Amino acid sequence: MVAAPDSPAADAPVVLVVDDDDDLRAIVEFRLRREGLTVHSASDGDQALAVARDVMPQVCVLDVMMPKRSGHEVLRELRADPATRGIRVILLTARAQERDVNDGFELGADDYLTKPFSPGELATRVRAQLARARA
């Protein structure tokens, strides 16, 4: 068996990873757990909203192109709900979809990262958003 990263502390920051690609989700989850964060995941927009309302993450790493509900729709819903409005959102988008990034910022995204991505850079950006959430 592969050694799982150490279990996060009880008060570890909570991050939600949303992507319909199992392979991508697996490595993002692993990398963030390695940073000592509590990670939840969802594979589509509907599930993302349900989990977000349930676990109230500080940061959400959100894919844009997803089945059922796009990342933009999820973001709009998160911002419309007073309970989830404060969740920091990092969009994960394909490089060619620059327009998606602009639309995302207009909808209230806090940061974005393009695919292909660097797991190290993603972890750094999540940390930066967590610091801003605490400030």
Place this chain on the structure above:
Amino acid sequence: MLLTLAIATTILLFVLIVLLIVALVVRRSLDAQREARERETYERLRPHVVAWLGDPDAEPGPELVGATDARSRDVLSKLLSRYGSMLRGEARDRLIRFVAEQGYVEASVRDLRSLRPWRRGRAARALGDFGSARAVRHLSLLVVRDRDRFVRLAATRALGRIDDYKSAAALLMLLPTEQVPAGVVAQSLLDLGIHGFGALVSGCDDEDDVTRRTACRLVGLIGAGASPDAMRAAHDVLRRRAATDDDAGVRTAALGALAALGDTRSEEVVRAALHDEEPAVRQAAAATAHALFLREVAPDLIEVVGRELQLDRPNWRLVRTASHAWAALAEQLDPDALPVEAREVGMPFLREAAVASSRSLA
């Protein structure tokens, strides 16, 4: 006799149909079993790949290094290709080293010679995901010679994933052949980004018009992250192309790139281009003057507007672009600068341009 023959034929047909159905069912069942085994291997290996690539301090475990049976290697190759396509940075660098050391690059290069197009296409994609500079030569041949269009497309995209000067050079050489649509080649060059910048700067001097046009455009799109020396070389070649190229498309692309790269020393080139014989070049020059805030060329801009408005069929795009640039750059917005016979037609444009620049006409 005839009846017996008919019955025998019917029975034979029936038996053949039953055999065919059985063969299909068996084949389907075998395929399903193979897919299930592959899926199982994939799920078994993935956590090891994730634990290795997700941890910058980790080494590949024995499950990855020791994968020797054909199925494990085939599945691991697919897994590594998947992660190679979605990752960059140090994780991808480690993956690139691993696939080269463990023979996965060699195996994919061998597959490029397969008789089956799907296998050649898959191998080409994997080589791009593996980012191996060794594969550039093989992919360069494939994009020109393969008889299957989809294999050529896969190889073109793969070259855009191999961060090497030679990839960009190979892609540029592909443009005149028309073996792959120019847009796909350009996208691959964009994917290479700054890694292909040197080759693109050289490509601005290529003998083929399409190559020079594409190279000039891409130098403008990619160049922002170039080193000062590379940037100077780009400015020099773009100025030369904007001033002297025989092809109007190249002159236009070069002017656009100078604007994108912020070359404020291109004033003379822009001034000359404002009087180019081609309206598209004059329009590009006006847009570049505006973008670079070249105040010194404001009198030339209003001259361009005035001359255009005296024509029977003015190029309105050019008039509009030059008016906006003039309104942004001129010290004083004096409509009397227009020739008398052009003033009536030109005033609406000058007013619009003045409003767009938040300025007033004198």
